[in-house]
Amino acid sequence: MASLPQQAAADTLGAKIGRGVLYAALILFAAFYILPMLVMLATSVKDIEEIRAGSLLALPQAITFEAWGYAWNEACIGVECTGLAPYFMNSVLMVIPSVFLSSLFGALNGYALTKWRFPGANVIFGLLLFGSFIPFQVVLLPMSQTLGFLGLASSVPGLVLVHSVYGIAFTTLFFRNYYVSLPDDLVKAATIDGAGFFTIFWRIILPLSPSIIVVTVIWQFTQIWNDFLFGASFTSGGAQPVTVALNNLVNTTTGVKLYNVDMAAAIIAALPTLLVYIIAGRYFVRGLTAGSVKG
Amino acid sequence: MPADTTVTSSDAETGVRGWLQRHLSKLVVAPSFLAAVIFFYGFILWTVYISLTGSRMLPDYELIGFDNYLRIWRLSRWETAFDNLFIFGVLFILISMAVGCVLAVLLDQRIRAEGVLRSIYLYPMAISYIVTGTAWKWLLDPGIGLEKAMHDMGWTSFSFGWINDPDMAIYTVVIAAVWQASGFVMAMVLAALRGVDDEIIKAAWLDGASLPNIYRRIIIPTIRPVFLSAFVILMHLAIKTFDLVMALTAGGPGTSTAVPATFMYDMAFQRDRLDFAATSAVMMLATVAAIIVPYLYSEIRGPRRG
Numbered sequence: 129m130a131s132l133p134q135q136a137a138a139d140t141l142g143a144k145i146g147r148g149v150l151y152a153a154l155i156l157f158a159a160f161y162i163l164p165m166l167v168m169l170a171t172s173v174k175d176i177e178e179i180r181a182g183s184l185l186a187l188p189q190a191i192t193f194e195a196w197g198y199a200w201n202e203a204c205i206g207v208e209c210t211g212l213a214p215y216f217m218n219s220v221l222m223v224i225p226s227v228f229l230s231s232l233f234g235a236l237n238g239y240a241l242t243k244w245r246f247p248g249a250n251v252i253f254g255l256l257l258f259g260s261f262i263p264f265q266v267v268l269l270p271m272s273q274t275l276g277f278l279g280l281a282s283s284v285p286g287l288v289l290v291h292s293v294y295g296i297a298f299t300t301l302f303f304r305n306y307y308v309s310l311p312d313d314l315v316k317a318a319t320i321d322g323a324g325f326f327t328i329f330w331r332i333i334l335p336l337s338p339s340i341i342v343v344t345v346i347w348q349f350t351q352i353w354n355d356f357l358f359g360a361s362f363t364s365g366g367a368q369p370v371t372v373a374l375n376n377l378v379n380t381t382t383g384v385k386l387y388n389v390d391m392a393a394a395i396i397a398a399l400p401t402l403l404v405y406i407i408a409g410r411y412f413v414r415g416l417t418a419g420s421v422k423g
Numbered sequence: 424m425p426a427d428t429t430v431t432s433s434d435a436e437t438g439v440r441g442w443l444q445r446h447l448s449k450l451v452v453a454p455s456f457l458a459a460v461i462f463f464y465g466f467i468l469w470t471v472y473i474s475l476t477g478s479r480m481l482p483d484y485e486l487i488g489f490d491n492y493l494r495i496w497r498l499s500r501w502e503t504a505f506d507n508l509f510i511f512g513v514l515f516i517l518i519s520m521a522v523g524c525v526l527a528v529l530l531d532q533r534i535r536a537e538g539v540l541r542s543i544y545l546y547p548m549a550i551s552y553i554v555t556g557t558a559w560k561w562l563l564d565p566g567i568g569l570e571k572a573m574h575d576m577g578w579t580s581f582s583f584g585w586i587n588d589p590d591m592a593i594y595t596v597v598i599a600a601v602w603q604a605s606g607f608v609m610a611m612v613l614a615a616l617r618g619v620d621d622e623i624i625k626a627a628w629l630d631g632a633s634l635p636n637i638y639r640r641i642i643i644p645t646i647r648p649v650f651l652s653a654f655v656i657l658m659h660l661a662i663k664t665f666d667l668v669m670a671l672t673a674g675g676p677g678t679s680t681a682v683p684a685t686f687m688y689d690m691a692f693q694r695d696r697l698d699f700a701a702t703s704a705v706m707m708l709a710t711v712a713a714i715i716v717p718y719l720y721s722e723i724r725g726p727r728r729g
Contacts, residue, residue: 154529157522158543161602164558165546184562184572236451244448252456254719259463261715263663265687265704269473269697270466273482293462296455325447354551356666357684361692371553375670378557387561394557398550405549409542412549413610 172196172392179387195388199396203389205373206365206380212393214366215373219353219400221284222369226291227348233292234299234344235337239329241300242307243315253304260297267294268361275362282363290362291352298351299344302415306340307333339411346408347415350401370397467708473701480695491702500689501703504681507593511682512661514597515604519657520650522601523608528638530609531616541613545606552603556670559599560586589679592672596664596680599671604660608653615646655718662711683707 167184173191174182182189201211237256241249271290272281280286310333318328359369368376374397378390405412443450477487495501526544530537547555562568563586573581585591619642627637665684672680674689681689683703691700 150529150532150534154534154540157526157529158540161547161606162543164562164602167562168558179567183575184568185576233455237455240448240451246449249452252452252459255459255464256455257719258715259459261659261711261719262463262467263684263704263707263711265663265665265684266470266708267462267466268687268704269482269691269701270469271462272691293458296458297463300455324444325451350549354553356551356553356669357688360669361688371551371666374551374557375553378560378670379673387567390557390561394554398554401549401551402546405546406542409545413545413614416548416607416610 168391168395172388172395174388176384176386176388195386195392196396198386199377199389199393203377203386203393204380205368205376208366212370212373212377212396215368215370216396218284218367219370222287222291223349223352225288226295226352227345229288229292230295230299230348231341231344233296234301234303235334235341236329237296237300238303238305238307239333240325241304243310243312243328243333244325253300256297256300259294260301264294264357268357272362282365282367284367286362287358287367287369290358291355295348295352299348302344302347303337303340306337310336339414342408342411343415346404346411349404350412350415353401373397470701470704473697474705476698478697478701480697482697491698492706495699495702495706498699500678500681501683501686501699503678504683504686504703507680507682508662508664510593511596511600511664512658514594515600515661516654516657518597518601519605519608520653522605523653524612526605526609527612527616530613541610544609547603548607550603552666553670555599555603556667559595559602560671563595563598586672587676589676592676592680596668596671600661600664600667603667604657608657611649611653612646615649616642619645651718655714658714659711662707 170186170188171179171184172195173193174188175190175192175194178189199212201213202209203211205212205215241253275281275283275286275289278286278289280289314332315328318332323331354371355369356371356375359372360375363369363372374393377393472484472486473482474491475486475488476483477485530541534540563583565571565582565584565587570581570583573583586595623641624637627641632640663684664682665688668674668680668682668685669688674681674685683706687700687703687707690696690703
């Protein structure tokens with residue numbers, strides 16, 4: 129909505145002071161959000177003497193990436209001193225198939241549930257929709273039994289299964305809400321021409337879907353990359369995703385506390401989702417609001 | 424119904440192929456439906472069942488009734504967890520809503536560099552709670568973080584040791600959680616504000632309505648649904664809070680910042696008490712369901728879409 133007060137009285141002194149206060153407030157808030165990240169970044173490039181001697185808020189005097197290198201391939205996580213690198217790879221190997229599978233099923237479900245409605249379609253949608261709100265604590269115990277039974281305990285494929293299954297609820301919701309707004313006539317016309325279910329999906333629906341695909345993929349990527357609960361519950365040792373490894377690194381360092389390494393490790397773990405946010409923030413915001421306003 | 428059109432419009436679509444075409448949509452949804460039935464609802468039933476048994480390290484299928492739901496309240500750790508969820512939930516939701524609304528209204532005043540500011544307010548939502556917890560744990564550590572920075576700057580009486588104080592540590596979780604989630608409320612409220620019809624506001628303005636009155640009478644009633652959505656999402660986040668506590672305080676000092684999710688995790692994976700783990704999980708589910716089911720029902724059945 130437009131802010132009319134400024135239009136009506138743009139040049140009075142009061143309005144100018146008002147603008148000043150407004151910008152001051154906005155900048156103070158911005159400092160609250162951005163400072164922790166800037167302080168982390170500054171700390172990660174200081175050496176440990178400088179951290180101990182100097183102030184948290186001081187700029188680094190000599191920039192060194194030693195802590196980054198150490199966090200990446202030397203820091204001890206539990207008893208293994210391999211750095212974050214192998215765990216980072218676990219997260220990559222976990223996130224790619226999980227995002228692909230959950231998004232694919234979500235798109236097909238959304239299409240089938242809106243354009244080829246059948247009796248009970250709404251019930252199925254309701255079951256999936258509620259599934260996106262289940263606190264996962266309620267499935268942890270049976271899931272860990274099931275993963276053991278399937279021989280997938282403490283493995284990356286096990287995490288892929290878990291994330292794919294529990295991702296479907298959200299992806300179906302995203303695609304369903306998008307496809308419900310596409311006109312049914314598109315599909316009707318194509319069926320009269322003799323096109324089948326998959327032909328229509330491939331030729332008509334998917335070409336209309338790039339934006340919702342981007343929203344879903346970004347959402348799933350962020351959720352799965354940032355997951356800690358499933359990773360901590362279902363994996364140990366070498367199969368852990370990067371979030372679990374980061375938590376272990378920060379909490380199990382014995383001896384001297386290497387704050388610069390902790391901060392470098394935290395930034396490394398945050399980097400993929402931060403990059404996605406910086407590159408495609410617009411779609412990220414749409415995912416946030418799409419996931420919260422149902423139709 | 425497109426499915427019917429297929430059958431009547433094409434004579435070739437008979438036999439197996441025709442049957443397949445007519446039922447393809449069901450076949451496509453079937454795996455997800457099965458997954459939901461087993462991995463969502465079947466698992467919930469299994470957890471409910473275990474909560475009615477005396478399982479310890481391994482599942483024990485002998486029913487003992489509802490004893491666990493009474494016994495769990497005698498554990499001081501569960502009581503702490505429950506109280507903490509209440510304190511944390513109320514403060515987290517109220518402060519995030521307030522901060523988010525203030526930010527949205529401020530940003531809605533034709534601000535220069537709005538895009539940059541918006542991105543700064545929202546970016547914490549993109550990072551993991553573990554990263555947030557790691558950052559704030561260190562910022563709030565009196566020996567190295569903010570307190571030390573203030574002392575170095577000459578403000579030697581400054582003291583902020585909440586994170587090591589069992590009575591205050593839960594409030595540090597609130598601070599970090601608000602930092603992470605308030606930008607999300609901002610994004611939702613801002614989107615809603617942008618959806619309010621300019622013409623109505625202009626008309627009210629020309630009629631001499633004051634700015635507070637315009638907000639109270641026109642804007643807030645129009646965007647009310649978004650408050651409800653944000654409230655439900657935040658409540659849901661609050662009940663599920665786990666990562667942040669694990670990274671920030673690990674439930675400590677002692678058990679002072681335990682929440683139901685960390686209680687459940689401890690019982691399941693550290694203490695071999697599957698019975699209490701299942702019981703606490705079911706209680707979390709019941710709490711979420713009590714909020715979500717009416718909300719979803721009103722959203723699906725609501726007048727806004729059929």
